[in-house]
Amino acid sequence: MEITNRLIPHMREGIEVVKMIMFKKLREHLELSHPDRDGIFLSRLAGAVVNEIFGTTNDQEPFATFILENRGLISAELKVTAQTLPEMRIPLTDALRMQTICDLQEGDDNSSLLEQALDLNLLISDRDLPLPHTFMDMVHRLGAAFGLILPPLPTEDSPGAASN
Numbered sequence: 001m002e003i004t005n006r007l008i009p010h011m012r013e014g015i016e017v018v019k020m021i022m023f024k025k026l027r028e029h030l031e032l033s034h035p036d037r038d039g040i041f042l043s044r045l046a047g048a049v050v051n052e053i054f055g056t057t058n059d060q061e062p063f064a065t066f067i068l069e070n071r072g073l074i075s076a077e078l079k080v081t082a083q084t085l086p087e088m089r090i091p092l093t094d095a096l097r098m099q100t101i102c103d104l105q106e107g108d109d110n111s112s113l114l115e116q117a118l119d120l121n122l123l124i125s126d127r128d129l130p131l132p133h134t135f136m137d138m139v140h141r142l143g144a145a146f147g148l149i150l151p152p153l154p155t156e157d158s159p160g161a162a163s164n
Helices: 007-033 039-054 063-069 071-084 086-105 111-119 132-145
Strands: none
Touching (some): 007 039, 007 071, 007 086, 007 132, 039 063, 039 071, 039 086, 086 111, 086 132
């Protein structure tokens, strides 16, 4: 699948929305599974897990030290993410695939992230490859549900628009 250079920024925005939703849901789960930890620790842990799934490195302090000191816990949380957040498997599958396509269009190969996600049971291998518009439709629905994206305002042509 080829995505035009015009579409890549939009697809990347959609990927970021999925990351934010994943962070939010994971953070909520971690509050329940680690009630002894403070909010800053839980946010850093959730961020580290999401970054690991999407292949994002954060070398800035204090995050780099946090990752080094908590590598085992990060790995443990990665291994159970598919079981603790099964509702995120479809958005993660689509976002990771879309990220891989965008990266390939820009000359980067991060297909190892798909293999990692498959190993972690996060990737649904028999799911169809998302088309850009279906991916963005899903992102808009999820983003609106989580209060991250405002739904579009009705236009004069849309159903339910006020008429004068």
